[in-house]
Every structure is written in structure tokens, then in C-alpha cells.
Amino acid sequence: MTTVVAQGTFDILHPGHVHYLSDAASMGDELHVIVARGQNVTHKPDPILPDRQRREMVAALGVVDEAHLGHSEDIFVPIERIDPDVIVLGYDQHHDEDGLARALRARDIDCEIRRASARESEADELCSTGRIVERILERRC
Incomplete structure (x- = not known):
């Protein structure tokens, strides 16, 4: 059995997230997803949704074990x-x-690292949490 891990923030799920996780699931038999805690997200704005809610939304996806x-x-x-x-x-x-x-080797974790493919987006499709937030602000504020 091949165990796969995918990880991310998964704030406001969108088609890009679904594609990433579906692609990851296709690379093995069992998909585990690690949802980043908001306090550890430093490379972009803080998540809008609470940690537990983001984890529950990801867990509800059929491709996620x-x-x-x-x-x-x-x-x-x-x-x-x-x-x-x-x-x-x-x-x-x-x-x-x-x-x-290097960090995985230093911890004696022996696994392969792969990249998921990009998703081909429709013209009107939003595959970015930031763009979804911008659209909400444009239309609601």
C-alpha cells in the first residue's frame, strides 16, 4: 500500500484544492491531508476559517482518507x-x-517528493482563496 501526504492551509475550499487533493490521491492508495494550523501560516494572510473547520471540510472530501x-x-x-x-x-x-x-532525511523519513499538476481553469472560475476574498469584498462592500 502506498501512503500519500498532501498538506496546505485549505482556507475557503475551491476547485484548485479539489484538483490538488484528487491528483495527490491518484499517486497512491491512501491519502492523508495535513491542514496547517493558522498560527503556522506565515507566507500569506491568516486563514479566515478556524483550524478545526478547515480540517473538517477537507475530511469531507471523498478523495481524502x-x-x-x-x-x-x-x-x-x-x-x-x-x-x-x-x-x-x-x-x-x-x-x-x-x-x-534534506529535512526529511535528517529525521530518517524516507519518502518521495512529487508536485501535483496545475489545474486548467475556466475563465470565470476562482481557484485562489485570495481571489475569492477579493470578489466577496468587491461585491459585498
Whole structure:
């Protein structure tokens, strides 16, 4: 059995998230998703939705076998617990693949790192939480 891990913030689920997780699920037999805790999100604005709600939304997706909240202090704790064969990064996630590989080796975590494919978007489709928030502000404010 091939265990796959995908991770992200997953704030306001959109078709890009669904594509990423579907693509990740196709790379193995079991998909575990680690949902970042809001306090650990430093590369973009704080999530709008609470941690638990984002985890529950991800868990409700049919392609996800288990959804976990990330560790509050050490992002590698859930990865060590899950012991994946593959970690799938989103096609546009900010991670440094070489740095991640070194960190995994330093912790004796032996797994492959792959990138998910990009999703072909329709012209009117919003595949970004930031763009969804902008649209809400444009139309509601």
C-alpha cells in the first residue's frame, strides 16, 4: 500500500484544492491531508476559517482518507506519525523541494517528493482563496 501526504492551509475550499487533493490521491492508495494550523501560516494572510473547520471540510472530501491538523510547533510531527511513501506538494506551493528533502532525511523519513499538476481553469472560475476574498469584498462592500 502506498501512503500519500498532501498538506496546505485549505482556507475557503475551491476547485484548485479539489484538483490538488484528487491528483495527490491518484499517486497512491491512501491519502492523508495535513491542514496547517493558522498560527503556522506565515507566507500569506491568516486563514479566515478556524483550524478545526478547515480540517473538517477537507475530511469531507471523498478523495481524502484522513485529515489531520498540523502540529503547533513542529510541522514534521504528523509526517513522522503517518510515515508516508510520497509527499505531494501543490504545483504552486512555496516549498523548497531540496530543503524539504534534506529535512526529511535528517529525521530518517524516507519518502518521495512529487508536485501535483496545475489545474486548467475556466475563465470565470476562482481557484485562489485570495481571489475569492477579493470578489466577496468587491461585491459585498
